[in-house]
Amino acid sequence: MSKLYTFLLTLCLLAPALLKAQDMARVRQTIDTLTSKSMYGRGYTFEGDLKAAKYIRSRFEEMGLQPMAGGSYFQEFSFPVNRILETPQLQVDGQTLVPGQDFVARSSSGSGTGKASVLLLDTLIFSNTRAAEKFFRQNFANKALVYPQQEQKRLAQLPVHYQQLLQQAKLHIILQPGNLLTTVARQQEAVPVLEVLQSAWPQRAKKVYFEVKADLNPKHQTQNVIGFIQGSQYPDSVLVFTAHYDHLGSQGEDVYFPGANDNASGTTMLLELAQHYSQPENKPKYSIAFIAFAAEEAGLLGSFHYVQNPLFPLSQIAFLLNLDLLGTGDDGLMVVNGKVHEQEFELLQRLNGQHQYLPQIKSRGKAANSDHYPFSEAGVPAFFFYTLGGTAAYHNPQDHARQLPLTRFPEVFKLITDFAGVLMATEAN
Secondary structure (H helix, E strand, C coil): CCHHHHHHHHHHHHCCCCCCCCCHHHHHHHHHHHCCHHHHHHCCCCCHHHHHHHHHHHHHHHHCCECCECCECEEEEEEEEEEECCCCEEEECCEECCECCCEEECCCCCCEEEEEEEEECCHHHHCCHHHHHHHCCCCCCCEEEEEEHHHHHHHHCCCHHHHHHHCCCCEEEEEECCCCCCCCCCCCCCCCEEEEEHHHCCCCCCEEEEEECEEEEEEEEEEEEEEEECCCCEEEEEEEEEEECCCCCEECCCEECCCHHHHHHHHHHHHHHHHHHCCHHHCCCEEEEEEEECCCCCCCHHHHHHHHCCCCCHHHEEEEEEECCCCCCCCCEEEECCCCCHHHHHHHHHHHHHHCCCCCEEEECCCCCCCHHHHHHCCCCEEEEEECCCCCCCCCCCCCHHHCCCCCHHHHHHHHHHHHHHHHHHHHC
16 A cells, blocks of 8 residues: 555545535525526627626635736637527428527528528438439529438538538528537538427428528637635645636527536536635635636637646646536536546545545546646646536526536535545645
8 A cells, every 4th residue: 555545545534524514595696697697698699708707706806816817817818709699580381489499590500581492301312323413403592401410410421512502502400309409619601500409390391481690700809717825835736626607608689598507507616615715714725726717618718728828837736626517416426537547536435435425426537528628638637527417408598597406516515625635735745
C-alpha cells in the first residue's frame, strides 16, 4: 500500500460526516432565475447569455470573489452563431402547428416564407438508379421536401449534384420520431429547415405555409465569468470548479429553451460552492477558481478559449471538477475520466461509501462531452460529474425548473466539498 493511498484513506475516514445544511430555497431561486423567460434560454437572442453572465457576476461580487481578467470578472471572446430571430410559423393543409411543441426551426436554418407543395422523399433513390433519376428530374423550386430524421445521413452521402438539386427546395421538413431536440449552429443552411414531430404531421399532407426568420451573426460577443479565492497558505495550488451557463436560447419571443438541468443545475452548484468557500469559516488554504463558461453548446468554445488564454498557469491546477447536468441523482452519479484518474475516483467511492450520499458512483473514460475536455487534453487532471436518472428533458422546451427533481443535490454538494478537502489536503502534504 503506497504512502499516498494510506494518507488518502486516513483523510477519507476523518472527513466530516455533516456539513451545514444546503439552502435549497436559494438553490431553487437561482435555478428559477437562470431559467426565467427574461434570460431567453441563456442564448444568442435578446442578449440572453449576457443577462445570465451579468447575473453570475453580481453573485460573485456579492460573495467577495476576486476578478481575474485584468480586474474584470469577464473573459470576452466572439464566435459565429446562427439565430432564429422570430418564432417560426407552420401551417399544414390549413392546420396550424404549435411552435416549440409540434415543431421547431433547425438551429442552422436559413430564412424563408411562403407556400409550398409537399414532396415526400422517395427512399428508393438510395438503392435504385432509375428511381433516383426520375425523382431528381422534378422541379424542386416550390416544394417542401419532407423526410424522416433517420434519412439525413444517407442524404448527405448522395452525389453532390443531387444534393445541390435538393437545396433548390423552398423548405425542408425533417420528421422526428421522438422529442424535439435542437442544438446551436455556427453556420446557416441555404434553405429554411423545420423539424416536426412525426406524431404532429398530418397524414397525406399536401400544402404548407411557413415563416422562418434567421440571421447568421459572424461575431457574436460573449464571455466566460471567472471569480477567484486566493489560498491562505498555498496560493499557487489551485482547485478549479467549472460549469457552463449558456444554453440554446430562443426562437423569437414565444419559444425558448430553459435549460434547467442543462445547465442551470451545474451553474447553481458552482454558485453554491462559491458561497460556501467565500465564508470566513471555510476560507481555503489553497486557491479556488470558479469559472462559468459561455458557448459550451456551440462546441466547448468557452473552455477552449480559456485553455488557450489561461489567467494563471494551467500547471498550477491541482484538479478540476466540471459540473453539468446535476439536477437529478435518483440513479447516482457518473464520473467522466474516472477510469483515467483511478486513485481520485477510488477516493470518491470511499467517501460515498462512508456517508451514503448517492446510490452509486459510476465511472467512464475520456469523453469530449463537456468543458473538462479541453483541460484534460492540455494535461490538467479533471473530472466531469453528471447525475443519473430522474428526468428525460434535454435540449427542448420541456427542460424547465418545475420538472427538475434535484433529488440528490445536497448530497452531491457534500460529496464535492468532502472530495475537495481531502484532495487538496493531499496536495498540500
